[in-house]
Amino acid sequence: MTILDKIIAQKRKELVELINLPLLKEVEKPVPTFKEQVASSSNMSIIAEIKRASPSKGAIDLTVDPIEQAKTYEGNGAAAISVLTDETFFNGSLNDLHAVRKAVDLPVLCKDFIIDTLQIDHARAAGATIILLIVAALDDEKLKELYDYATNLGLEVLVEVHDEVEMERALAIQPEIIGINNRNLKTFEVNLATTEKLASYITNPNTILISESGMRVRQDVERVGKVGAEAILVGETLMRSDDLNATFSEMQIPLSKGSEQHAR
Numbered sequence: 339m340t341i342l343d344k345i346i347a348q349k350r351k352e353l354v355e356l357i358n359l360p361l362l363k364e365v366e367k368p369v370p371t372f373k374e375q376v377a378s379s380s381n382m383s384i385i386a387e388i389k390r391a392s393p394s395k396g397a398i399d400l401t402v403d404p405i406e407q408a409k410t411y412e413g414n415g416a417a418a419i420s421v422l423t424d425e426t427f428f429n430g431s432l433n434d435l436h437a438v439r440k441a442v443d444l445p446v447l448c449k450d451f452i453i454d455t456l457q458i459d460h461a462r463a464a465g466a467t468i469i470l471l472i473v474a475a476l477d478d479e480k481l482k483e484l485y486d487y488a489t490n491l492g493l494e495v496l497v498e499v500h501d502e503v504e505m506e507r508a509l510a511i512q513p514e515i516i517g518i519n520n521r522n523l524k525t526f527e528v529n530l531a532t533t534e535k536l537a538s539y540i541t542n543p544n545t546i547l548i549s550e551s552g553m554r555v556r557q558d559v560e561r562v563g564k565v566g567a568e569a570i571l572v573g574e575t576l577m578r579s580d581d582l583n584a585t586f587s588e589m590q591i592p593l594s595k596g597s598e599q600h601a602r
């Protein structure tokens with residue numbers, strides 16, 4: 339049984355409790371869409387993640403104040419904030435997401451393992467404007483159903499893949515945002531070559547490519563920028579940074595949109 343199988347099995351159990359959980363109070367404040375954020379920037383967009391712990395790394399920063407962390411991310415030019423909401427494996431919560439949405443004026447991604455529309459209702463009520471759908475965790479039918487459900491609610495959807503087969507399955511639903519996860523969720527192995535290998539599958543210039551996981555230094559960002567990533571999703575490096583200002587400067591590389599950018 340892979341870790342992804344374990345997480346999904348746990349999610350199925352938790353769904354039963356979710357039915358009885360009241361929805362959080364919706365946040366009315368409007369924020370830009372992630373698409374708008376990317377379109378209005380000539381730099382690599384950074385989705386900055388609040389991640390207390392993970393199954394692969396254990397504790398990262400258990401005492402973080404999600405509100406302060408998100409505000410610092412925003413102050414340093416993050417394009418969006420990602421909040422891990424899984425409790426069992428990542429020590430996050432929907433309450434974290436709710437607090438972050440209220441504290442910043444940025445799009446907010448609900449980072450969780452979504453297998454049911456009920457989770458989308460909870461994510462939206464907590465203030466998510468973007469949800470994650472992990473292709474490896476869903477069959478084609480479920481993927482399409484959840485994608486349509488979320489987009490009909492006005493949410494943006496990040497469709498995450500990590501190999502060719504998943505990429506083909508993702509492309510079949512013509513998503514506007516595709517995330518290539520450099521971390522294999524079955525083995526935890528991180529390799530930026532994953533982005534290099536899969537980027538060329540995305541031929542629609544309007545599809546936003548996000549390279550996810552394993553970004554440490556500027557060269558990493560340059561590497562994925564070269565093959566067409568317009569955004570990166572960064573967790574651990576930001577959570578461990580003691581100088582976020584410097585870390586953001588290091589990762590904010592200019593993009594030459596239109597030239598090599600779309601040669602993917």
Ligand SMILES: O=P(O)(O)OC[C@@H](O)[C@@H](O)c1c[nH]c2ccccc12
Nearest residue numbers: 519550551552553571572573574575
């Ligand atoms: O901490 P990192 O290596 O910067 O990774 C961030 C993010 O990509 C990672 O948290 C992630 C990507 N896809 C996921 C799916 C579920 C949970 C977590 C993730």
